Amino acid sequence: MIVGKxxxxxxxxxxxxxxxxxxRNDPDIYQYFYEYEPLSLVSQRKWFENFLQKKDEKxxxxxxxxxxxAIGTLGLxxxxxxxxxxxxxxxxxxxxxxxxKGYGAEAISLLLQYSFDHINLNRLCCDAFANNERVxxxxxxxxxxxxxxxxxxxxxxxxxxxxxxxxxLKEEYLNHSKEVIKKYLGA
Numbered sequence: 001m002i003v004g005k006x007x008x009x010x011x012x013x014x015x016x017x018x019x020x021x022x023x024r025n026d027p028d029i030y031q032y033f034y035e036y037e038p039l040s041l042v043s044q045r046k047w048f049e050n051f052l053q054k055k056d057e058k059x060x061x062x063x064x065x066x067x068x069x070a071i072g073t074l075g076l077x078x079x080x081x082x083x084x085x086x087x088x089x090x091x092x093x094x095x096x097x098x099x100x101k102g103y104g105a106e107a108i109s110l111l112l113q114y115s116f117d118h119i120n121l122n123r124l125c126c127d128a129f130a131n132n133e134r135v136x137x138x139x140x141x142x143x144x145x146x147x148x149x150x151x152x153x154x155x156x157x158x159x160x161x162x163x164x165x166x167x168x169l170k171e172e173y174l175n176h177s178k179e180v181i182k183k184y185l186g187a
Contacts, residue, residue, distance in 0.1 A: 002060070004110045005185050007103055009060035009074060012051075016061055017044045019070060023094045032092070032132060034154050056080070059090060062107050064098070071098045074107045076115065084122035086115065102184060108142060109181040112173060122170045129154070130162035143176040144168045 002009040012020070021039045023029055030038075051057060059075035075090040088111060093104045115121045128135050130149065140146070144166040152160035168177065 002110050002114055003065070004106050006065055007071070007106050007110070008063050008065055009107065009110055009114075010063055012048070012059055012061050012073070014045075014048065016070065017041065017048060020044065020073065023072075023092065026094070028096075029092050029094060031157075032129065032135075034156070036156070056086075062093065062103065064103075071095070071103060072107065074111055076111070079119075079121075084120060086121055086124055087126060088115070088124050089126050105138060105141075105184045108138070109184045112142065112168070112177055112181060116170050116173045123167060125165065125167040127163045127165045129156075130164050136164055136166070139166050142168065142180050143172045145172070 001011075018041065021041060021044055024033060024035070025038045051059065056079040057075065057077045058079070059073060061070050062072040062074055063070050072093040073090050074088075076086045076088050077090075079086040091104060091107060093099050093107075112124070115124055124144075125147075126139060126144070127150070128139070130136075136146075145168070146164055147167050148165040150163040150165060153163040154161050
């Protein structure tokens with residue numbers, strides 16, 4: 001478990017799957033993910049069984065410390081242990097009462113500390129739909145640099161959409177991100 005000021009990141013359990021399906025199928029959340037079909041409990045159980053066997057992926061439930069309520073997810077994927085790099089994402093905050101209150105930024109802060117200070121990664125990358133300016137701005141606040149634009153990369157809701165690719169290096173984390181993290185964790 002990774003503990004912050006107002007949240008903790010804990011392992012996902014089977015009991016969380018119905019909640020994750022509810023969240024990810026909500027149109028407000030679904031619009032930001034690349035899925036093209038609603039999630040089902042059967043598909044999530046299969047995914048979870050595969051996930052448990054993986055050594056290159058980590059996924060957490062974001063939980064409010066104050067009321068022990070699950071409020072979102074966050075994860076690392078394609079962890080390349082030799083080259084010390086990974087993709088991060090699958091982040092969202094739910095329900096609405098927790099959004100735009102700094103919980104996502106606190107979760108990112110905890111993930112960055114874990115990634116660079118605990119498991120010694122050298123590079124984290126992520127992507128987002130190009131029109132998701134709020135999220136891209138938040139990533140850039142932490143020091144992520146825009147490395148590319150994938151034009152018409154994802155077909156979603158009847159149209160091809162552009163995706164922005166961003167990355168953060170350990171040296172950038174050490175020189176910039178740690179100061180931003182202090183703002184969200186008070187550490």
